[in-house]
Amino acid sequence: xxxxxxxxxxxxxxxxxxxxxxxxxxxxxxxxxxxxxxxxxxxxxxxxxxxxxxxxxxxxxxxxxxxxxxxxxxxxxxxxxxxxxxxxxxxxxxxxxxxxxxxxxxxxxxxxxxxxxxxxxxxxxxxxxxxxxxxxxxxxxxxxxxxxxxxxxxxxxxxxxxxxxxxxxxxxxxxxxxxxxxxxxxxxxxxxxxxxxxxxxxxxxxxxxxxxxxxxxxxxxxxxxxxxxxxxxxxxxxxxxxxxxxxxxxxxxxxxxxxxxxxxxxxxxxxxxxxxxxxxxxxxxxxxxxxxxxxxxxxxxxxxxxxxxxxxxxxxxxxxxxxxxxxxxxxxxxxxxxxxxxxxxxxxxxxxxxxxxxxxxxxxxxxxxxxxxxxxxxxxxxxxxxxxxxxxxxxxxxxxxxxxxxxxxxxxxxxxxxxxxxxxxxxxxxxxxxxxxxxxxxxxxxxxxxxxxxxxxxxxxxxxxxxxxxxxxxxxxxxxxxxxxxxxxxxxxxxxxxxxxxxxxxxxxxxxxxxxxxxxxxxxxxxxxxxxxxxxxxxxxxxxxxxxxxxxxxxxxxxxxxxx
Ligand SMILES: [Fe+2]
Ligand SMILES: [Fe+2]
Numbered sequence: 001x002x003x004x005x006x007x008x009x010x011x012x013x014x015x016x017x018x019x020x021x022x023x024x025x026x027x028x029x030x031x032x033x034x035x036x037x038x039x040x041x042x043x044x045x046x047x048x049x050x051x052x053x054x055x056x057x058x059x060x061x062x063x064x065x066x067x068x069x070x071x072x073x074x075x076x077x078x079x080x081x082x083x084x085x086x087x088x089x090x091x092x093x094x095x096x097x098x099x100x101x102x103x104x105x106x107x108x109x110x111x112x113x114x115x116x117x118x119x120x121x122x123x124x125x126x127x128x129x130x131x132x133x134x135x136x137x138x139x140x141x142x143x144x145x146x147x148x149x150x151x152x153x154x155x156x157x158x159x160x161x162x163x164x165x166x167x168x169x170x171x172x173x174x175x176x177x178x179x180x181x182x183x184x185x186x187x188x189x190x191x192x193x194x195x196x197x198x199x200x201x202x203x204x205x206x207x208x209x210x211x212x213x214x215x216x217x218x219x220x221x222x223x224x225x226x227x228x229x230x231x232x233x234x235x236x237x238x239x240x241x242x243x244x245x246x247x248x249x250x251x252x253x254x255x256x257x258x259x260x261x262x263x264x265x266x267x268x269x270x271x272x273x274x275x276x277x278x279x280x281x282x283x284x285x286x287x288x289x290x291x292x293x294x295x296x297x298x299x300x301x302x303x304x305x306x307x308x309x310x311x312x313x314x315x316x317x318x319x320x321x322x323x324x325x326x327x328x329x330x331x332x333x334x335x336x337x338x339x340x341x342x343x344x345x346x347x348x349x350x351x352x353x354x355x356x357x358x359x360x361x362x363x364x365x366x367x368x369x370x371x372x373x374x375x376x377x378x379x380x381x382x383x384x385x386x387x388x389x390x391x392x393x394x395x396x397x398x399x400x401x402x403x404x405x406x407x408x409x410x411x412x413x414x415x416x417x418x419x420x421x422x423x424x425x426x427x428x429x430x431x432x433x434x435x436x437x438x439x440x441x442x443x444x445x446x447x448x449x450x451x452x453x454x455x456x457x458x459x460x461x462x463x464x465x466x467x468x469x470x471x472x473x474x475x476x477x478x479x480x481x482x483x484x485x486x487x488x489x490x491x492x493x494x495x496x497x498x499x500x501x502x503x504x505x506x507x508x509x510x511x512x513x514x515x516x517x518x519x520x521x522x523x524x525x526x527x528x529x530x531x532x533x534x535x536x537x538x539x540x541x542x543x544x545x546x547x548x549x550x551x552x553x554x555x556x557x558x559x560x561x562x563x564x
Contacts (some may be wrong), residue, residue: 022125027118030131035110037139041146042102042197054078057165062087086111102200113126113138123181123457124303134174134303138186141170151199156160160271163257163278166285167194167222168229170251173293175230177303187226194217213263221256225279228252229286237306237353239403242291250283304413304505312416319410320360323367323375329375333470334359335523341466348510350458358419358463361412365403365420372396374475389436393429393448400424400450403548422460423467425500426452453501461504462514465492469518479526488518 013343022030039233052058054077058070061156062080064087070076076084125131145165152161170188195218229252233243257275261267298305311317315335324331338359343353363373370376371383372395384392403420406437426449433448468491473484492515495501506514 009314022117022131023123024118026128026131027114030117030135031107031110031114033109033110034113034135034139036108037135038109038142038193039103039142041139042106042193043099045098045201052076052084054081085563092274098200099495102196105193105196109189112189116182116185120181122182124178125182127302129301130178130303133297133510134178134182134186137170137173138190141190142193146197147197160257160274160278162218163221163253163275164200164281164285165194166249166289168226168282169190169286169289170230171226172233172245172249172286172290173297176233176236176290176294176306177297177301178229179305180234183230184227187222187230191219191222191226194222213260216286217257217260219251224256224487225249225253225282229290235306235351236351238312239291242287245290246283246287249281253282254279260284266397302414304415306353307417308413309357311352312412313353313360315360317360317410319364319367319406319412323364327366327370327373327376329378330370330373333375333474334361334363336474337362337463337466337470340470340518340521341462344461344466344514345462347513347517348458348462348506350462354415355459355462357416358423358459359466361403361407361416362419362423362463362467363399364406365399365401367406368399368402369395373399375471384432386420389432389439390447393432393436396429396432397424397450401495418456419460419463421451422453422455422457423463424450424452425454425464425498426450427498427500427564456503458504458506458510461501461506464500465495465514466518468495469522473522473526477521481523484522485519488515488522514544521534 009073010402015229055075057073058076061072062084064083069083077078117131117134125134145167148165149162168187170190171183174186175183195215198218199215226249229249232248233242235509236242236245254275257279260273261271261275263545294305296305297303298308315321321332323334338356341359342352343355345352366373366376372392374382384395400421404417407417407420428445428448429449429450433443433445435443436443436448455464469488472487472491476483476487492511496511
C-alpha cells in the first residue's frame, strides 16, 4: 500500500502544482488579450478639436495643400486660423503613426505584466479567475483614465485635475488581495500607460509642448503615489488603515506636484490650492475604492481578505463557540497553539493573522467526538483502552476529514481550510502505531498515516510545529528552562527529518528563529512560580468571621489563586 499511496500523493501534488502555476501558454494568452484590450482603449482619439486662439503661437507648422499657413512658434492671426480650421487641421483625428505607437506601447505593457506573472509566479495568482482579475483591474484603470482625460485635458489649471483620478487604487487592491510585488509592477506600468493615454490626446500633447517637465510630472506622481499606497495598505486590517493609506497617496502625490511647481517659472499661489484639492480627492478616492473593492472582489474571486480574517480571529464564530462548549480542552489547546505560532510567524515574516486564525480552526473536527482526544479526557475514562490501536488511529485521524467537512459547511476561506490537513501532514498517528507494532512488528505503518498533504506554506508549517510543541511540552512533567529547550529542538529536528517541510519554503534560519520564539513563549508560560507566604494574623483579623466558609481567605499558600 505504501508505494501506491506515496505515488498517488506525488501525482496529486504534481497535478495541483501544474494547475497553480502560470504556464508559458497562459502567460502568452494573457499578454495577447491585455495588449489587444490596451490597443482598443489607447489607439482611438476622442472626437473634438484642439484649441488654438488668434494671437497664440502655433504649436506646430500648419500646411494647407503644401503651403505653410503658420510656422511653429509664430503667432496665428485670424485669417490663418480660419484657413487652418476650415482645412480641419485642428480636428482630433486618428493618425496611422499615432495608432502604431499605441499598438507598440500596448504590446509592451501587456507583455511586461505577463512576464512578471510568469517569471515570479505570485503564489496568490493561482487560478484563472484571479489572472482575469489582474488583467481587468489594469485594463479598467487605463480605460477610465483615457475617458477622464479626454473630458478634462487640457485644463486651465495646469493638468492638476488629472490627479483626482485614483490611479493608485488598482495597485492597492492587488496588494491587499493578491501580491505586493505584482502590485508594484502594476503601479509602475499603470503610471506610464495612464500618462500615455493622457498625452496621446492631441489637446493635452499641445498644452504641454512648451514645458517638457510637465510630461514627467504625471508618471512620477502616479508611480510614487501608487507605490506609497501599496506600502501603506499592506496588511491593512481595519477601515482606518485604509483611510491612512489613502491619505499617504494624497500626501505623496502633493509632494511630487509641489516639487514640480517649485521648478515651474510660471508658478502661482492658487496652484497650491488646486494641487491640494486634486491630491486630496485622489487619495480619498483610493481609500474608498480599496475598501469597497477588497470586499466585492474578495467575494467574486474567492480571495481571503484581511477583514475576513480579522472577523474569524474574534473567537465569536459559531464553530469556535461550539468547540469551546463541546471540547474545552481542544479549544484551550488551539488558543495556546495560536499564541505560540503567531509570535514565531511574525519573526520569520509569515502572515501572523492567518496563522492565528488557522490555529483556532486546525482541530475543529474534534467537535464530533471530543472524548477520543487526550486534552478533553479530564475525569472521564480513556475510550481507547477498549479499542484496537488500528481503530483508535482511524478515529483520531478522522478529525481532519470531519474538520474539512465542517469548514466547507461554514464556508471558511480556503487559506484557513488548508491548516486542517496540513498541520498533521503525512505523519503517523505515532502513539497508536507504536502500540500496534509492539504486538505485531510487521504491521503496515501506512494504515496509521494522516492523509496529508505536507505543509505547503510557511504558515501551515509553523502551525504543525507549534501544535506538536504545545502538546509535547504540556504532557511533560519537567518543564524546566533546559527541558523546554530540549523538547522544542527535538520536535523541530524530528519533523525536519521526517521530510514534512519538503514542500514549503522555510529555511534553516527560519527553523532556528521559530525554535527560539517557541522556547521564549513556553518559558514565559511555564516559569517557576514563587510560593506565596501565609496570611498574617492581622490580615486574618481584618477579614473577620465570614458566615460562608468558602469566602474565608486560604490559610494554605498553595491554595492561593495563582494570579493573586
Ligand atoms: Fe490535529
Ligand atoms: Fe492540535
